[in-house]
Every structure is written in C-alpha cells, then in structure tokens.
Amino acid sequence: MDNKCYEAVLAEMKPLLDGQKFEADGKIFKNDTKAVQVCYDEASKMFVLQAADVTDGEMGEFYVLSSWLFEEDQTAKDAAAVGVDFADTLRENLGLKKSTKKVTDSIALPTAEKGDAVTVTTLTQKLLAIFPEYKEEYKANVAKYGKFLHQEFFMTKFVPSIKVMLANKAANKKAIKKLFDMFEELYVEGDSACVDQIVAIIAAAVYENDEYIAIFKENTQGNEHMQKSVEELLVLIKKNKKLRAAIIR
Numbered sequence: 001m002d003n004k005c006y007e008a009v010l011a012e013m014k015p016l017l018d019g020q021k022f023e024a025d026g027k028i029f030k031n032d033t034k035a036v037q038v039c040y041d042e043a044s045k046m047f048v049l050q051a052a053d054v055t056d057g058e059m060g061e062f063y064v065l066s067s068w069l070f071e072e073d074q075t076a077k078d079a080a081a082v083g084v085d086f087a088d089t090l091r092e093n094l095g096l097k098k099s100t101k102k103v104t105d106s107i108a109l110p111t112a113e114k115g116d117a118v119t120v121t122t123l124t125q126k127l128l129a130i131f132p133e134y135k136e137e138y139k140a141n142v143a144k145y146g147k148f149l150h151q152e153f154f155m156t157k158f159v160p161s162i163k164v165m166l167a168n169k170a171a172n173k174k175a176i177k178k179l180f181d182m183f184e185e186l187y188v189e190g191d192s193a194c195v196d197q198i199v200a201i202i203a204a205a206v207y208e209n210d211e212y213i214a215i216f217k218e219n220t221q222g223n224e225h226m227q228k229s230v231e232e233l234l235v236l237i238k239k240n241k242k243l244r245a246a247i248i249r
Contacts, residue, residue, distance in 0.1 A: 005070070005079035009038055009047060012083025016091055035059045036090060044242040045071055047079075049086040051093060065089050069151060069200075069246040073192050084145045085152070107139040110148070118190040120150050120197055126182050127154075130175070131161050154201050155249050162205040166212045180219035187226045199226070203233040204247050 022029035022036065029036045035052040047070050050062040066089040068082045112122040128135055134157050142148050162179065165172045183198050190198070206212035220227055237244045 002076070004076045005074070006038070006040060008076040008079035009083040009086060012080050013038070013087045013090065016087045020094060020096075030054060030059070034094065035062070037062065038086065040070070041242065044240055044246075045069060046242055046246060047082050047086075048242075049089060051090070065093055067242060067246055069243065071193075071196055078193070081145070081147055081149050084147065085149055088145065107142050109135055109138065118186055118194055120194050122190065123186055123194050123197055124148065124150060126186065127158050130179060130182070131158060134158070134161075150197065151200075151246075154197060155204055155247060159201060159204045159249070162201070163212070166205065166209075166215050169211075169215055176215065177219055180216065184220055184223050184226065187223070195229075199229045199233050200247055202230050203237060204249070206230070207234060207237060207248055 017029050017036070020031055020034075022031045022034075027037055027039075031054070033054050035054055037050050039048045039050065040046070041048055047068045048064055049066040051065050052062045053060045066086055068085060070079065070082060109128060110121045110125045112118070112125050116122070124138070128138060134153075137157060138148065138153070141153055165176055165179070169176065183202065187195055187198050202216060206216050216230065217227055237247055
C-alpha cells in the first residue's frame with residue numbers, strides 16, 4: 001500500500017488527535033487516557049483503527065474500533081474518507097460531540113453527465129434512482145462526514161433493500177431485472193473502484209442464500225466474468241473474518 005494513503009488517513013484524524021492532546025510515539029498516539037493506532041492489514045486489505053485504555057501511563061490491550069476495506073488500487077483521496085470515518089468513530093469513543101452543523105438543503109445529489117467516466121458516483125446516482133427513499137440519507141451522510149462515505153452507506157442502506165427485493169421475486173421481477181441490468185452495464189463500463197463496489201454489493205446481498213444466488217445468476221446470464229467475480233468474493237468472505245465484518249452487516 002502507498003504510504004501516501006496512510007498519511008491521508010492520519011491527516012484527517014490529526015485535528016482531533018491534536019485537540020485531545022495525543023502525542024505520537026512511533027505509530028501510536030497516546031494521551032492520559034487513551035492510545036490509538038492505525039494499521040493496514042495486507043492480508044485482508046483493510047485499514048484498522050485500534051484503541052487501548054491508558055491507566056497511570058500504562059497501556060492496556062488494543063481493541064478494534066473500526067475497519068475499512070481498502071484495495072491496493074485506491075487512492076489517497078479514498079484514504080481521506082477512511083480518515084474522516086475513523087476520526088468520527090474515535091470522537092464517539094472519547095465521548096465527544098461533533099460540532100459540525102448538518103445542512104442538507106444545500107447538498108446536491110450525485111450526478112454523472114454523458115461522457116463522464118463511470119465511477120462510484122455513477123453507481124450511487126443509479127442506486128438512488130432505484131431506491132429514492134435514501135436521497136435524504138445520502139445528503140445527511142455528506143453533511144456528517146464532509147464527503148460521501150460510499151462503502152458503509154452501500155452496505156447498510158442499499159444491500160438490505162436489495163435483499164427485500166429478492167425475497168419477493170414474483171412481485172419484484174421487473175425491478176430485479178432493472179437492478180441487475182444496471183449492475184451489468186456499470187460492471188462493463190466502470191472504473192476499478194466502481195466494479196469492486198458492484199461485486200461487493202451483490203455478494204453482500206446474496207451471501208449464504210442459495211435462492212438469492214440463483215436469482216442473481218438468472219438475471220446475469222451471459223456475464224460469466226461478473227458471476228465469477230461475485231463467486232470468488234463470496235468464498236473470500238466466508239474464509240476471512242475481517243473481510244466478512246466489513247461487507248456483511
């Protein structure tokens with residue numbers, strides 16, 4: 001992993017760490033009551049935020065506060081979003097309130113113009129068109145973090161709605177076809193981050209449910225590459241506890 005990504009995570013956390021008088025000791029940041037460190041697990045491809053309680057200057061055992069799937073081809077810009085989430089998680093752990101006022105009226109929904117690169121923004125726009133009930137929650141997410149933290153949102157909002165759709169196949173036949181047609185189109189045209197998120201969303205929605213897997217395959221006949229990508233991720237999720245925690249909610 002590029003060290004610039006690690007630095008980008010810490011840069012987003014620095015105002016909070018400085019404000020709470022955390023001092024650096026190598027890669028560990030410590031104040032009178034808490035120690036914090038950010039690690040990157042190469043095996044699971046995840047950034048991990050860990051904390052330990054400090055009593056009379058002595059650190060206890062580190063425990064995981066948050067983790068974030070981060071592929072090798074993601075950029076420092078993506079890493080900054082991880083830092084925003086880690087700072088918010090640590091702030092909550094420290095019992096602090098975020099002072100930023102939420103203002104959603106001025107926040108625009110994602111748009112992708114014709115000719116633009118097909119990215120996670122395109123995927124978000126398409127999913128919000130299918131599930132418009134999450135438009136205000138999208139704005140609230142941007143207001144809270146200063147940018148859209150797509151992975152957490154996809155897994156906790158869109159995936160449960162997709163499961164509901166799949167659970168009633170007969171009533172949602174057209175909607176299911178529309179959803180998977182969209183996934184197939186963006187899978188072919190999208191950049192690597194967009195493709196990774198499509199595979200993760202589908203895998204999370206069909207995980208350990210043979211009926212849902214069958215519906216997925218039925219609606220993506222002819223796209224063996226996408227089916228294989230989802231199948232491979234399902235195997236990894238089952239084997240890797242950290243990956244499973246990041247994707248399956």
